[in-house]
Structures are given as structure tokens and as C-alpha cells.
Amino acid sequence: MTFSIKTHTATAEAITQRRYPICGWRLAPLMLLPFICVFAALFIGRYYISPADTLNALAGVVGLNRYEAASEVATLVVNVRLPRALGAAFVGMALAASGTAFQSIFKNPLTDSGLLGVSNGAGFGAAFAIVFLGGGMFVYSGAFIFGVIAVVVTYWIARIYRGTPSIMLILGGVIVSSVFSSLLSLMKYVADTDTQLPSIVYWLMGSVSSVGYESFWALIPIVLGCTILLTMSWRIDALSMGDKEARSLGVNVRAEKAVIIGAATLATAGAVCLSGAIGWVGLVIPHIGRMLTGNDNTRLLPVSMAIGSSFLVIVDTVSRTVWPSEVPLGIITALIGAPFFVHLLKKTKGGGW
Amino acid sequence: MMQDFLVEIRNLRFSYPESPEILSGIDLAIEEGRVYCLMGPNGCGKSTLLDCVLGEHKPDSGKVLVDGRSITNMKPEKIARKIAYVPQIHDRSFPYTVENVTLMGRIAYRGCFERPDDADRTIALEALQSVGIAHLADKPYTQISGGEVQLVMLARALAQKTPLIVMDEPTAHLDYKNDLRFLEIVVELVRNTGTSVLVSTHSPNQPFYFESMGLDTSILMMEEGKVERVGRPSQILTEESLRELYGIQAHILTHSDSDGKTISQVVPLRTLERSW
Numbered sequence: 001m002t003f004s005i006k007t008h009t010a011t012a013e014a015i016t017q018r019r020y021p022i023c024g025w026r027l028a029p030l031m032l033l034p035f036i037c038v039f040a041a042l043f044i045g046r047y048y049i050s051p052a053d054t055l056n057a058l059a060g061v062v063g064l065n066r067y068e069a070a071s072e073v074a075t076l077v078v079n080v081r082l083p084r085a086l087g088a089a090f091v092g093m094a095l096a097a098s099g100t101a102f103q104s105i106f107k108n109p110l111t112d113s114g115l116l117g118v119s120n121g122a123g124f125g126a127a128f129a130i131v132f133l134g135g136g137m138f139v140y141s142g143a144f145i146f147g148v149i150a151v152v153v154t155y156w157i158a159r160i161y162r163g164t165p166s167i168m169l170i171l172g173g174v175i176v177s178s179v180f181s182s183l184l185s186l187m188k189y190v191a192d193t194d195t196q197l198p199s200i201v202y203w204l205m206g207s208v209s210s211v212g213y214e215s216f217w218a219l220i221p222i223v224l225g226c227t228i229l230l231t232m233s234w235r236i237d238a239l240s241m242g243d244k245e246a247r248s249l250g251v252n253v254r255a256e257k258a259v260i261i262g263a264a265t266l267a268t269a270g271a272v273c274l275s276g277a278i279g280w281v282g283l284v285i286p287h288i289g290r291m292l293t294g295n296d297n298t299r300l301l302p303v304s305m306a307i308g309s310s311f312l313v314i315v316d317t318v319s320r321t322v323w324p325s326e327v328p329l330g331i332i333t334a335l336i337g338a339p340f341f342v343h344l345l346k347k348t349k350g351g352g353w
Numbered sequence: 354m355m356q357d358f359l360v361e362i363r364n365l366r367f368s369y370p371e372s373p374e375i376l377s378g379i380d381l382a383i384e385e386g387r388v389y390c391l392m393g394p395n396g397c398g399k400s401t402l403l404d405c406v407l408g409e410h411k412p413d414s415g416k417v418l419v420d421g422r423s424i425t426n427m428k429p430e431k432i433a434r435k436i437a438y439v440p441q442i443h444d445r446s447f448p449y450t451v452e453n454v455t456l457m458g459r460i461a462y463r464g465c466f467e468r469p470d471d472a473d474r475t476i477a478l479e480a481l482q483s484v485g486i487a488h489l490a491d492k493p494y495t496q497i498s499g500g501e502v503q504l505v506m507l508a509r510a511l512a513q514k515t516p517l518i519v520m521d522e523p524t525a526h527l528d529y530k531n532d533l534r535f536l537e538i539v540v541e542l543v544r545n546t547g548t549s550v551l552v553s554t555h556s557p558n559q560p561f562y563f564e565s566m567g568l569d570t571s572i573l574m575m576e577e578g579k580v581e582r583v584g585r586p587s588q589i590l591t592e593e594s595l596r597e598l599y600g601i602q603a604h605i606l607t608h609s610d611s612d613g614k615t616i617s618q619v620v621p622l623r624t625l626e627r628s629w
Contacts, residue, residue, distance in 0.1 A: 084433030107446040110443070196539055199384050231466040238457050240446050250461025295447040295493075 003054075013084075021348065022292040022303060029307050037313040042077055044317050044322040046324075047075050053139035059321035060081075064309075076285065079212065087211035087274050088316040089309040092281055094222040094271035096308025099282030100301055101229050104240040105260055106166050113268040113282035116169065116261065121150025122272040124180045126185035127200045135199060140215055140273040147269035150176050155261065164232055164242065206278035217269040225267030226305065232260060233297040257328050278335040281308055284298030284341055291348040311337065358382045358418070359435070359517045359549055360406060365415035366403060373402050377578040378415070381430065383549055386518075388539075388568050390560040390586070391511045391553040393575030394599065399553040401523050402575070406551065408432045433461035437510035439520040443502055445507040448493035451505050455481055458512030472514075480511040484538050500531030507538065514541060518542075524559075540566045557595070560586040565616035587617065600625050 022030055032053065044250070045055050057074040098113035114120065125146025129138035148189070157172035191197045207227070235256050238246045247253050289304035312329070315336050319327050361470040362381040368374040376397045383389060391399050399465040399625040404410045408424045419435050437458070458480065459473040461551055469477075484504045489497055494505055500532045503523060510518045524532040536559065542548055542569075554560070563570040564586045572589040576598065584590050604620045 022510060084463050104447065107444075182498070234463070237449070238460050241454075241457065242444060244404075244407075244409060245438065245440060245443070245532060247409060247429050248436070248438035248519075249457055249509075250430035252531065270386070277542075283432045289449070294453075295449045296453045352412065 017124075020292060020294045023294070025297065026281035027293075027299070027303070030303060034306055034309040034313065036090050036278055037080075038085040041088075041313050041317045042081050044321055045076075045081060046321055047076060049077060055076075071106040083149065083212050084146045084208050084217070084316065085313050086319075087215075089210045089233070090219050090222050090286070091208060091271040091278065092276045092308035092310070092312030093226060093305045094267035094308075095278065095312075096285040096289070096304040097226045097229050097301060100286040100297070100304045101236055101260055102282075103256060103286055104236045104297055106170060107240055107242065108166075108170070109287070112279075113264065113271075114177070114277075115266065116173040117150035117180060118147040118268045119277050120177040120180035120184065122147035122269060123204055123277055124184045125149075126203050126273075126276065127184050128193070130196050130199050130203070131187050131191050131241075135196075135314070137214075139164045139203065140218065141277075142270045143273040144218065144221075146180070147272055148265060150180055151265040151269075152208065154193060155258070199284045201277040202328065204330075205328035206333075207319075207326070207328045208274040208275045208312075209320070209326055211274055215274060218274045221266040221270035221324055225263040225265070225270065228259065229267070230301055230305075232256065233301045234258060234298040236301070275329065276300040278312070278330050278333060279323075280330075281312060284337060285311060288341060288344055291344050329333045354508075354546065359420065360386060360551075361416075361418040361421075362406070363416045363418070365402075365403060365405060365417060366413045367410055368413060372588070374413075375578055376405065379578075381580060383517060383551060385549055385551050386543065386547040386569065388543055388570045389549070389551045389573055390570065391551065391573045391575060392557070392560070397575045398578045399575055400521060403519055403551070403553060406519055407436060407438055413538055415438050421497070422605075430461040433513060435515055435516070435517060437515040437518045439503070439506045439523045441521045441523065442499075442526050443506055445495050445502065448495040450490065451481065451486065451497065452477060452494055452569040454505050455508045455512050457473040458509040459565045461513060468496060476514070477508075477512050480508040481505075483511060483542070484508045498531075500527050500534070501532070503527060503535060504538070507535070511542070514515065514533065515548070517549045517551060520550060522553050522555065524525045525555070536562055539563075542570060543568050557586075557590050561590065561617045561619070565614060571601050590617075590619065 013213070016078065029275050041057065043049070043051055052075050054077050055079040060074055061078055095113050095120035099111070102113060103109055103111045109175040125142035126139045128146070129135060129142030153178045154169060154172040157175065161168045188197060188200055191200055205267070235251055238249045238251045239253065239257060241249070241259070243253050285308040286300070286304050288307055289300050293299050293303045312333070315333055316329055318336065319329055319332050360383040361611070362379050365376055365379040366374060379402060391402065393399055405412060408417070408427065411425055419432060420428060424432060430563045435519060444606065456469050456473060456476040459469055459476060462473070463469065463602040478487060480489065481490055484507050486501060486504050486508065489501060493596050494502060507523070524535050529534060539550060540544055540563065543550060560572050570586055571583055572586050573580050576591055582594070590605070592605055595601055601624050602622045605617055606620055607615055607616045
């Protein structure tokens with residue numbers, strides 16, 4: 001008798017404990033958060049602009065303002081803060097989405113978006129452009145192209161073995177990453193130490209400070225990749241069961257894995273060429289999402305994307321506001337994110353690991 | 354005709370690259386509403402045969418026909434609507450809820466860009482109810498016991514609504530009670546839905562159990578890449594055949610219930626001398 005009562009309460013307790021902090025109606029405000037963050041970022045900066053002027057400048061964009069705000073103010077808001085905040089938002093979204101997808105399809109929670117070599121490839125591409133092509137716009141395209149090339153090579157290596165088993169992809173990624181990191185060192189070695197080397201080092205730390213509308217073409221692969229990942233989110237669930245089970249569930253493992261890897265690579269390469277290498281987001285934001293809303297990718301992916309983009313906008317705003325000279329994003333993502341992560345870990349008890 | 358068979362295997366041969374042949378001419382027909390117990394010593398090709406039935410391996414020669422169509426030309430979602438799979442041991446990755454895992458059984462019925470709808474959720478919940486773990490639906494499946502995970506795998510297979518479920522030693526890692534519980538649920542399932550089950554097992558008592566519960570049970574006894582004997586457990590599992598196949602001396606006991614049911618069980622006595 002006592003035994004049955006005991007098990008009964010234990011079960012009931014377990015079920016109530018399973019309510020994730022973010023589910024049901026709470027999803028809607030979370031999806032709005034990136035928009036709110038971008039909007040708020042326009043009002044914040046070291047150069048003080050009154051909220052009224054900021055609003056005026058914004059109204060000017062859509063042709064609504066009655067009286068002209070000072071033109072340098074309008075420029076600052078519309079041509080500096082806005083593209084920068086948008087850039088940060090899209091970069092955060094892309095890194096979080098591809099990190100989530102990679103963790104799931106490779107069944108490996110320690111994976112991030114750079115797993116298959118895209119980050120190192122892009123790093124080399126950027127450095128190559130800085131050293132041999134004189135920098136400028138070539139840095140973006142070099143980073144993008146070599147990021148994609150790295151993943152294609154990884155995939156090709158994995159295909160040598162029958163199918164594309166995850167372990168071969170991961171190994172291929174390690175090998176390709178190491179090759180590109182050697183090549184990157186080579187670029188650093190031959191770079192001019194007064195001009196080129198600092199640019200390479202700065203690029204590798206990651207920053208959205210130079211994002212302007214002229215680099216917004218990189219949003220196309222980001223949006224494309226994220227859209228594909230979102231629509232295939234349920235298939236990603238199945239792929240995380242392992243290749244054999246996924247196939248028995250009706251997933252065309254090889255083709256769908258290739259599409260997902262392609263989509264995540266597009267998104268990451270787009271992000272990396274906008275901002276340089278920003279660590280941490282692709283690895284940890286998915287876990288914050290897992291704690292907040294569970295592991296079901298149909299919910300986790302959009303939640304991770306919203307958190308990733310809000311997070312990066314906030315971090316970027318802090319980085320350009322708090323210190324007199326701007327600190328690269330890659331440095332403070334972890335400094336700001338880690339305490340937040342620990343706080344969540346304590347609150348959610350880890351979310352079922 | 355051949356359409357009467359869920360799965361028909363004709364002269365199937367298979368070998369892994371640069372290895373000796375592991376399946377050398379398998380003929381097999383699987384009908385509706387029956388239990389097929391695949392038995393045989395380690396390394397005789399049981400798992401490989403199951404993989405061929407699942408479409409995981411391409412045969413070197415011969416055919417695997419599902420509903421009369423060759424499995425090598427079928428899309429994975431078409432196969433998954435005919436054949437579901439319960440693995441020997443599931444490698445748990447992320448703490449999905451039990452419901453989410455079961456829901457994945459519905460993927461074969463949805464397009465590549467679709468999500469589960471309420472009908473799918475209902476089917477998943479019914480599947481959980483029929484294996485008796487609906488109360489775990491909201492729990493992360495990393496926090497339930499190994500026996501319960503195996504039931505989740507079975508529920509996921511049920512949600513696939515297939516006429517055939519393939520199970521690879523599904524109770525190998527379960528404790529004594531969960532083993533029996535799993536078998537009871539399989540019996541219910543075959544009785545109530547007419548689903549066929551192809552299960553590999555090392556325990557000769559499992560086919561005896563299915564037979565004693567009144568299911569049409571066949572043993573497929575494999576040896577060195579061939580199905581050597583097919584028949585009812587009481588025909589195949591005799592003291593002589595156990596001596597021949599496994600090299601053990603065993604005694605077969607038959608127990609009669611008060612309500613007239615009989616169940617046979619193998620009592621292993623000792624291994625016989627072998628020239629190792």
C-alpha cells in the first residue's frame with residue numbers, strides 16, 4: 001500500500017517538474033525579443049543621441065518625419081547603429097541555428113557550428129584576402145568561399161567511406177580544420193606585422209563593427225540556411241536517433257543530412273564573413289535553448305535562434321558602449337554569456353541530462 | 354501468390370566489402386499476424402539479415418521484396434510505412450521527452466518540411482498507452498530505466514503503424530521482469546492488431562512463450578549464413594537439435610497450468626565437449 005502511494009506521488013511530481021520555462025504562450029514574446037533588442041540598440045551608444053532624435057532619424061528612413069534631425073545623427077542611427085544591430089542579430093541567429101542542428105545530427109552536445117571546418121576555412125580565407133588581395137571586400141568573399149570549401153572537402157573525405165557516417169564527417173572536419181588552421185598560421189607568418197597581422201588578429205576575434213549595408217548580401221545565405229533548417233527541424237530530431245534508426249523511421253539519411261549540413265554551412269559561412277569568428281554562441285546558445293524549452297527541434301531551433309540573435313545584439317551593444325575603445329565581440333560573448341549560463345543551469349537543473 | 358507475403362526473401366546473398374560471404378542464399382517469406390523468431394549462434398548472420406530486411410544493406414544478389422516490390426528501389430518513407438524497427442539497445446542522445454521520441458514514429462507519413470499535427474500526437478499517445486507508459490509521456494527519456502526505454506522504442510514502432518515490426522534482440526538488456534513484460538506486450542500486440550513480428554533472440558524460451566500464448570510462431574534457425582530449419586518451436590527446439598546446434602545438453606520441461614495451458618521451457622544442463 002505505502003509502496004503504491006509512494007510511486008504514484010513520485011510520478012505526479014516528475015510530470016509537474018517537466019514544464020519547461022519556455023513553452024506554449026511564452027514562445028511568442030521570446031520570438032519578439034530580437035526585434036526589441038535591435039530597436040533598443042539604436043538608442044544606446046557612447047555618442048549620446050536623444051530618444052526623440054533617434055526616433056526622428058528612424059522616421060526619416062520611412063519618410064515620416066516632419067522636421068529634419070541633424071544629419072550626422074541620422075547617419076549614425078541609420079547607417080551605423082542599425083546595420084550593426086541587424087548584423088549582430090543575423091549572425092547570432094545563424095550561429096545558434098547551425099550549432100543546434102549540428103549538435104543534433106551528430107548526436108554530440110559538444111559540437112558547434114565550426115565542426116566541419118567552416119570557421120577555420122573562413123579564417124584562412126579572410127587572412128588570405130588580407131595578405132594577398134589587399135583586404136577590403138575580398139575579406140568577406142574570401143571568408144565565405146573558403147568556409148564553404150572547407151565543408152565540401154570534409155564531406156568529400158567522409159564520402160570515401162560508404163555512406164557519410166557521422167564519425168567520418170567529424171574526423172574529416174578535424175582534419176580539414178587542422179589543415180586550414182596551419183594555412184592560417186602560414187598567412188600570419190608571412191603577413192606584414194605592422195598592418196596585415198593586426199587586421200588578421202582583429203578579424204579572428206570577431207566583431208560586427210564594420211558591418212554596413214554593403215555587406216548585407218551575406219544575409220542571403222544566412223536567411224536561406226536558417227529557413228531550410230527551420231522547415232526540416234522535425235527531420236533533425238529523427239537524425240539525432242542515429243543513422244540506422246533514422247532510416248527505419250523513414251528518413252533519407254544521406255540526402256537529408258547533406259541538405260542540413262549544406263544549410264548550416266551556408267548560414268555559418270554567411271555569419272562568419274559578416275563578423276569574423278565568434279565562438280561560444282554556436283556551442284552554448286543551443287544548450288541555453290535546451291534548458292529553456294527542451295530538445296524537440298521544432299521548438300528548440302526557433303528558440304535558439306531568437307536567443308542567439310538577442311544575445312549577440314545585447315553583447316555587441318555592451319561592447320561598443322561600456323568601454324571607451326571597443327572590445328571585439330569574440331572576447332566578451334563568453335564573459336557575459338558564461339554567468340548567464342551558470343544561472344540557468346542552477347535554475348533548470350540542467351534540463352534532463 | 355507473392356502479394357500474400359509482407360516480406361519475401363529470395364536467394365539472398367550478402368557480404369561486407371572484402372569479407373567472406375555472410376548470408377549465402379536465404380529464402381524466407383513473412384506472412385501477416387505471425388511471430389518469427391530468428392535464432393542461431395553468434396556470428397551466423399542474424400543481424401545482417403535483419404539489416405537486409407530493413408533496407409539497410411543492399412544484397413549482392415537475390416531479392417528482398419516488400420509487398421511484392423524490391424526494397425532496393427523503395428524510398429525510405431515507403432519502407433518505414435511497412436516495416437518498423439526496435440533496436441537491441443538505443444543510444445540515448447538528447448533528453449527528448451518520451452512523447453517526442455514516440456512521435457518520431459510518424460515521420461514516415463509526413464513530408465520533408467512538415468511537422469507533426471494533432472492526429473500524430475493522438476497516435477503517439479495511443480501507442481504509449483498500449484505499451485502502458487502513457488504516464489511517462491512528459492519525462493525526458495534519459496531519466497527513465499532501460500526497460501522503459503525499450504518500451505518507448507516499441508511505442509515508437511507502433512506509432513509507425515506498420516504490418517511488420519523487426520526487433521533485434523529487444524530484451525537482451527532487460528531485467529527478468531521487464532523481459533517478460535516486453536514479451537506480454539508483444540503478445541497483446543500481435544493478437545489485437547495482427548502485426549507480424551520478426552525478432553532475433555538467443556533465448557529458446559521466448560519462442561516457447563509465444564507459442565504457449567497461442568500465437569502462430571515460427572523459428573528460423575540460422576547457421577553459417579543460411580536458414581537451416583523453419584518450423585514451430587516444439588518441432589525445432591528438441592533436445593537433439595539443441596545438442597547439434599548449440600552443443601549443449603538440455604532438458605525440455607513442459608509445464609501445464611491449472612486452466613489447461615501448457616508451456617515448454619528449456620533447461621540447459623551443460624555444454625558438451627567440443628573440438629575448439
